[in-house]
Amino acid sequence: xxxxxxxxxxxxxxxxxxxxxxxxxxxxxxxxxxxxxxxxxxxxxxxxxxxxxxxxxxxxxxxxxxxxxxxxxxxxxxxxxxxxxxxxxxxxxxxxxxxxxxxxxxxxxxxxxxxxxxxxxxxxxxxxxxxxxxxxxxxx
Numbered sequence: 001x002x003x004x005x006x007x008x009x010x011x012x013x014x015x016x017x018x019x020x021x022x023x024x025x026x027x028x029x030x031x032x033x034x035x036x037x038x039x040x041x042x043x044x045x046x047x048x049x050x051x052x053x054x055x056x057x058x059x060x061x062x063x064x065x066x067x068x069x070x071x072x073x074x075x076x077x078x079x080x081x082x083x084x085x086x087x088x089x090x091x092x093x094x095x096x097x098x099x100x101x102x103x104x105x106x107x108x109x110x111x112x113x114x115x116x117x118x119x120x121x122x123x124x125x126x127x128x129x130x131x132x133x134x135x136x137x138x139x140x
Contacts, residue, residue, distance in 0.1 A: 005031045009100030012068065014081050015093040023095060026078035028071035028127070032096075039064065065132050066109075069117060072125040082129055085111035091134060106137035 010030075013023035041058040073079055085092050089110060096105045109131040117128040 007099045011097045013095045014078055014085065016081055017090060024078040024081050026070065026082055027073045027076040029068060031069045033067035065130060068129040068131060070127055072116065072127045079127065082111060083114045086114045086129065107133050108135040109133045
């Protein structure tokens with residue numbers, strides 16, 4: 001899985017479960033492992049009488065597993081909510097903005113874990129969160 005690095009000013013936010021909650025920016029976020037967005041699935045429509053494989057497109061979309069990476073900030077509300085999501089295993093809404101004024105990707109995901117990743121010279125600890133994307137609002 002290749003990490004996608006985002007330009008300066010990019011933001012990832014997570015929305016707490018409370019009704020009317022304001023999204024919290026996850027401080028220190030800088031990359032996501034894998035692609036952005038849900039990928040379509042192909043289905044094998046081949047029957048015995050076909051002389052070669054026949055493919056069709058499924059209505060099923062797969063958001064897949066992703067890894068979020070960033071610098072760890074122990075007092076950040078966004079990272080605290082990310083850890084809470086890993087504890088309660090309840091789906092949250094996320095919004096990823098590319099650059100300071102670029103496109104945004106809105107999606108819903110569950111968080112499987114938040115762990116400490118590598119030590120980064122001059123930056124301290126890094127976090128790694130594993131998420132499963134359930135619903136993809138798409139790029140806007």
